[in-house]
Amino acid sequence: MEIYRFDKKAGKKITHFESDFIMSRIMMTSKPAHIGCMHLEENGVIGYHDAVVPQLLLIVEGEGWVCGEDEERVHVQTGDAVFWTKGEGHETTTKKGLTAIVIESEELNPSNFMPLRDTF
Structure with missing residues (x-):
């Protein structure tokens, strides 16, 4: 399990076409x-199960806990992306x-687009 960030701090300012906004890139796939x-x-739960394909969970509102196979619970919140x-x-x-x-998707590589959460 890896945790990335897609919040405003992880983004870059976009000014093309007279734009003025921050874009946090997340993913691009060809498959x-x-x-x-x-x-x-x-008290909601997405029960313990094996990922059928690589999976990226983007927390857009709220907070909770995630775990991987080690079953160690890690706190996540808005702006976190769990892979x-x-x-x-x-x-x-x-x-x-x-x-x-x-x-x-069979083809997910979040490290190409987002920084790991602990790098800030």
Whole structure:
């Protein structure tokens, strides 16, 4: 399990075409990708299971805990992106609720676009 950042601090200012915004790059794939949004209510759980393909979970609102195969719980919050490899067991839980975008694809390499969380 790796945890990356996609918050404003991880982004870069874009000025092309007279633009003025910050873009946090996340992913680019040449193979098909499944993208969904998960809404976990208070005390919500995405139960422990093996990732069928590489999976990236982007926390867009709220906070909770994630674990990989070592089952060590790690706190995550808005702006964190959790990456699990194919076959890696994992779970996500929350007490207060969280919303996350999930990207699943045979071809995911978040290190090409995002810094690891602990590098800030």
